[in-house]
Amino acid sequence: MERQMGNRQTVTAEEDARLVKSILDGNRVSFRMLINRHAATVRMFVARFIPMLEDEEEVTQDVFMKAYESLQRFDTEKANFKTWLLRIAYHAVLKHLRNESRLELVELEGLRLETISDEATDAVLGDTTSHRLTLLKQAVSQLAPDDQMLISLYYYDGHPLKEIAYIVDRTDSYLSSRFQWLRKKIYQTVIKLERNEKD
Amino acid sequence: MKKTETYHDEALRIIMRQQAEETRKMEFPEDLADQLMQRIEQKEALKRTALQRKRRWLAVGIAAALALLVGVALHVFDQDVEKPQPQVAKKVEIKNDSIPEKETEEVTKDSANVIKEIERLQYEMPRLPVAQTTMAKDSMIEITDEPPMADVMLAENEEDSISHPHYVRNWEVYIQQMEAQMQAHIEAVDREYNEMMTYYKDY
Structure with a gap:
């Protein structure tokens, strides 16, 4: 199954490469075909972080332009072309959020990673009970938009960390550290929310 | 990064899928491709216009630069042609020392003699018979028929025309020319006079 998916992805990537070459040779119709192939991916990604339809349309068009x-x-x-396109989309969304002043710097301080065990984190992030899912949803929504995008790219789009590093234009080591921090941050927020509920 | 570093975190995956489902429910316009192709067309049309404008300005700039260059070159060239080498106006001086003193004296003496001779003839000419006078006058006219090279403003009285130097522009040239003419004239008049005297003697 995975091999089939892998083969399909390879075929898709080759077709994309052929279309790109055709566009560079002056065939504008090939670009229309590329748009149709990847419009949904880009739209879904952008719409997750830019809820206003007008803004989403504008950003999506900017991505393809x-x-x-x-x-x-x-x-x-x-x-591959899809990953390259997502890289453009990621930066376009960030730019839009920055312009809208919705992007806040999230400091890495205030969280002592050594006090939070990996097992505890795995346990909370793997708990699929509805209550925990609700709390996790709240915790994720409290993250900065660029961190939410990282989470989305990994857990929904299924991109490996190496590809995400390319999309966000960061080093592999940075991304690895960031991800560890993010998971523990989510865990910490969920625990805090639970504590607040009890209070 | 560890090669095996993967995070299952099923709860997070479920949340992400739920969010994606909510997004998928949004209705997106179908004409994204049309809008984009139109935008690309507009952008490329603008690029072409800007390029044409740039080329036009470049052509104007080049033409102006060439015109300026040609103008400067012509100006410089004209200056070189029109302006001759600056020369100090030379005062043309007739140096007396360029002509040998003896020669100058002789010419002056000869000129004075000619003048005396002319005056003598002028006095004596009325005593001659009309025929002789006429002959003299004719010869005079004959001799003076050819105007001197020097520019001479004739006086009202033909007889005064030669004796007044201030009527003559270039007196020295005139003197030299007249010297030759008068010499010939004097010799002719002398011959005739002698012939006449001989004729009267006989009578």
């Missing part, structure tokens, strides 16, 4: 203008810089060695 940027992609069209930057096609010459697309390198199949670094990533």
Whole structure:
């Protein structure tokens, strides 16, 4: 099954590469085909963090326009077209949120990672009871938008951390550290929320 | 990063899927591709216009630069042609020492002699018979028929025309020319006079 999915992804990536080459040769119709293939992915990603439809449409269009203008810089060695497109989308969303002043800097201080065990974190983040899911939802919504995007890219879109590092234009080591921090942050928030409920 | 670093975290995956479902329920316009293609067309049309404008300005700039260059070159060239080498106006001086003193004296003497001779003839000419006078006058006219090279403003009285130097522009040239003419004239008049005297003597 996984191999089939992998094969399908490979075929998709090859088709995308062919379409990109066709566009660079001057065939604008191929770009329309690329849009149709990836519009839903980009839209879904953008809409998760930009709920207003008008803004979402604008940002989505900006993502594809940027992609069209930057096609010459697309390198199949670094990533497939879908991942490359998500990279553009990630930065476009961040830029929009920054302009809207909704992006806040989240400090890594105030959380002593050594006091939180990996087992405890795994236990909370793996608890699928409805109550815990509600608390987890609240905890995730309290994260900064760029961190929410990281979580979404990993847990929903299924991108490995290495690909996410490419999308967000960070080093692998940075992303690894960030992810560890994020998981523990979510755990800490859930525990706090539970404590508040009891109080 | 550890190669095996993966986080299952099923609860987080469920939350993400739920959020995606909510997003999927949103109705997106279907014409994203059309809008984008239109936007690309507009952008490329603007680029073409901007490029044409840039090329036009470049052509104007080049033409202006060339015109300026040609103008400067012509100006410089004209200056070189029109302005001759600055020369100090030379005062043309007739140096007396360029002409040998003896020669100058001789010419002056000869000129004075010519003038005396002319005056003598002028006095003596009325005593001659009309025929001789006429002949003299004719010869005079004959001689003076050819105007001197020097510019001479004739006086009202033909006889005064030669004796007044201030009517003559270039007196020295005139003197030299007249010297030759008068010499010939004097010799002719002398011959005739002698012939006449001989004729009267016989009578």
